[in-house]
Amino acid sequence: MCYFDHQLWRCGYWRWGNFREQCPKEYRTGETCGLKLIYNTYLEPGVCKTCETVSKKQRRMSKMMEDVDRWTCEGNRRATIEKTQQEIGVLQVQIGELCRDHEVRKNACSY
Structure with a gap:
C-alpha cells in the first residue's frame, strides 16, 4: 500500500503520478509493495x-x-x-x- 500522486483530466482520463510515501509493509529503501493508493489527486484543467x-x-x-x-x-x-x-x-x-x-x-x- 504505497502512496502515489494521481492526475485526473476533465475528460475522465487518469494516470498515476510520482511516488509519494512508502507503506510500512515494504522495508527495503526505494522499493514499493506493488499496491498503489492515492496520496493526492491533481485535477488537470485541459484535455488529455x-x-x-x-x-x-x-x-x-x-x-x-x-x-x-x-x-x-x-x-x-x-x-x-x-x-x-x-x-x-x-x-x-x-x-x-x-x-x-x-x-x-x-x-x-x-x-
Whole structure:
C-alpha cells in the first residue's frame, strides 16, 4: 500500500503520478509493495494527450473529406481521390482504436 500522486483530466482520463510515501509493509529503501493508493489527486484543467490526438486526426480527416468532395466536382483526379479515401479509412481505424483505449482507461478503477 504505497502512496502515489494521481492526475485526473476533465475528460475522465487518469494516470498515476510520482511516488509519494512508502507503506510500512515494504522495508527495503526505494522499493514499493506493488499496491498503489492515492496520496493526492491533481485535477488537470485541459484535455488529455489522447483527446488532443483524436481531435487532430478528426480535423485532418475532415479536411481530407472536403478535398475529396472538391476533387470529385473538378473531375480527372481519380487516383488522388482513391489514395485520399484509403488514408481516410486508416484515420478512421486509428481514431476508433484511440477512442476505445481512452474509454477503457477512463472506466478502469484507479483506486
